[in-house]
Amino acid sequence: MNVQIRKITTGDFNKISTFLPKMWFFHASSSTLINKNALNRIDPQEYLLNIYQNKNQEGFVAVLEDKIIGFIRCEIKNCPDFYSFQKELYVDDLIVLKKFRKRGVGTKLILKCFEFGQNNNINLFTCKIWKFNKESKSLFKNLGFQEDFSFYSYQIKK
Numbered sequence: 001m002n003v004q005i006r007k008i009t010t011g012d013f014n015k016i017s018t019f020l021p022k023m024w025f026f027h028a029s030s031s032t033l034i035n036k037n038a039l040n041r042i043d044p045q046e047y048l049l050n051i052y053q054n055k056n057q058e059g060f061v062a063v064l065e066d067k068i069i070g071f072i073r074c075e076i077k078n079c080p081d082f083y084s085f086q087k088e089l090y091v092d093d094l095i096v097l098k099k100f101r102k103r104g105v106g107t108k109l110i111l112k113c114f115e116f117g118q119n120n121n122i123n124l125f126t127c128k129i130w131k132f133n134k135e136s137k138s139l140f141k142n143l144g145f146q147e148d149f150s151f152y153s154y155q156i157k158k
Contacts, residue, residue: 008059017044089117
């Protein structure tokens with residue numbers, strides 16, 4: 001499968017906007033921490049434009065035969081003062097269309113983020129993976145990511 005990975009362009013926004021919100025809402029249906037009403041207020045086009053225009057962020061698409069089959073976003077962030085690193089590259093919004101999963105597309109997208117980070121002298125790569133997302137956990141672990149801590153939440157019932 002000859003998949004090409006490249007930076008997003010404004011011409012990609014419409015296609016990405018057809019599947020990115022579906023992923024967001026899937027996550028919202030799996031976690032009570034995500035507010036569906038707030039998600040409804042996010043304009044995917046504006047979200048993508050912000051990535052496109054922000055020098056600390058980059059979006060990449062996986063393209064097969066002129067069709068976008070995947071997307072990933074990464075962002076340079078400052079680390080807490082007590083970390084061994086000053087900056088990290090936070091990887092987010094990884095999505096590969098279902099029929100193209102387990103074929104190396106997600107790996108190629110993540111490796112493109114690594115390249116972006118290394119070109120910006122970043123040596124720490126992080127991500128947040130929801131507990132229910134076993135496929136992503138497996139993918140990131142296979143690429144050498146380690147689980148450094150667990151995030152716990154408690155919701156007081158009203």
